[in-house]
Amino acid sequence: MLISLPCFVCGASSEAFTNALYAGQNKMYTIQVPCTATISLSGDQGSEFSLYAKKASSTWVPSAIHVTRNADVSSPKPASSQKIHLESGEWFVVVESMKGFAEYTIVIDKECPITTTCYGGPCYNQADCAPAMVYRDNIQTGFLNAGESKTFAYRLTGNRSFVEWVLSGPCDDSAPLMQTSSDVNLFTTRNCEPDLDLFVYEACNPKYNPCVAIAADIGLGSNAYVGISHPDEQKLYYVKIYGKRGSGNYRLTARSYTGKDMMIAGIKPSEYAGYIASVTDVKAPDDLNVTIPVPPTAYTIKAAEL
Structure with missing residues (x-):
């Protein structure tokens, strides 16, 4: 019933x-x-x-x-x-x-305590429930075959408390707001044929250097998510999408925030220093001691200032 x-x-x-x-x-x-x-x-x-x-x-x-x-x-x-x-x-x-x-x-x-962020459900008292404010979004789209990759470069300007990269394959055509860890889990476990991995590097371009990712999501599925608290404004961040299996369209949304007391992906940036990913401190496929062909699509795009 x-x-x-x-x-x-x-x-x-x-x-x-x-x-x-x-x-x-x-x-x-x-x-x-x-x-x-x-x-x-x-x-x-x-x-x-x-x-x-x-x-x-x-x-x-x-x-x-x-x-x-x-x-x-x-x-x-x-x-x-x-x-x-x-x-x-x-x-x-x-x-x-x-x-x-x-x-x-x-x-x-x-x-719904005062100052608590709240969205994704009905909230009739807006004074008590205010959603986290996105400072800026940047969206990149494209298509990848198995073994291909694309890398995007980002520069963070101003005082950013949190930045996240939300990668969606053919399952989704937009990037949902991630308030809780459950939101991240529900999103990243979706699978629509292509298996895409997401890697984040700090001040190291994986296209030209033997870089080690500072965070990555290499779980099974077409979607992936990585979020970083207190990013370094003085460094470039390089984000690589790698087509592990299958082929399909992708949509990469880079999103930055400035608020200190909001809740994003289950954390408060003001109380947490680090990053969120299903796998951390991993190496991208071309960082390993394995010869992997570099396809024509494996180039770096200067994406945007966040």
């Missing part, structure tokens, strides 16, 4: 629902989370309930079984009381009874 829970946010809000289940039964709820939410479950004494939550990645509504088998967040073990925390977005939450027959109550506490 699918139940849609309305979301009326004014800084913080709370909703409660009571139901009962036999062992093996479950009930699914659709929950819109504007910023963050805590789901608390309390059942009869001796009852055993489990909580499962999966974040929506499209308009498709999954079955309760799909949510339990592919949950992004779940309770550690069956118990009469449970608690899970959810990031912003649309979530499918399943309550499953593991023992006997028992009543339960779930309480959904939604919070």
Whole structure:
């Protein structure tokens, strides 16, 4: 059974629902989370309930079984009381009874504190929920075959607190705003034939020098993401797209921010020094001791000042 829970946010809000289940039964709820939410479950004494939550990645509504088998967040073990925390977005939450027959109550506490960034879900109190402001975008598009690469150069001007490169293959034609680590995971696991890798170098052009990447995303899929906190304004950054398998179009969005207290990809730049990537300190294919043909497309493009 699918139940849609309305979301009326004014800084913080709370909703409660009571139901009962036999062992093996479950009930699914659709929950819109504007910023963050805590789901608390309390059942009869001796009852055993489990909580499962999966974040929506499209308009498709999954079955309760799909949510339990592919949950992004779940309770550690069956118990009469449970608690899970959810990031912003649309979530499918399943309550499953593991023992006997028992009543339960779930309480959904939604919070959107002042100065907390919030987007991707309904936010009716704009004073409490303000999205992170993008300072500048630069978009590069093209086509790569397996074994080909393109490198773009970027110079960061002014006081940048964060810069990110969002690479999308044929799956997507735009770069979504990344507020949480779940947003990054959902985006980078998409695969539409070509397998593309993304490498970032600091003050070293991989086309002409034996460079070592400072960050990279070489996971399976057509999309990739790398973000860097507190980039060096005095150095050029070189970003290489490498076609590992297959062929297809790509779209590379370079995006810079200046705000200090915003939340991007699950971090606050003011509190974090480093970069985000699925793999770090890796070498690009042509940095290894392997002879790899350099195709005509392997050239550097002076992309933009960010």
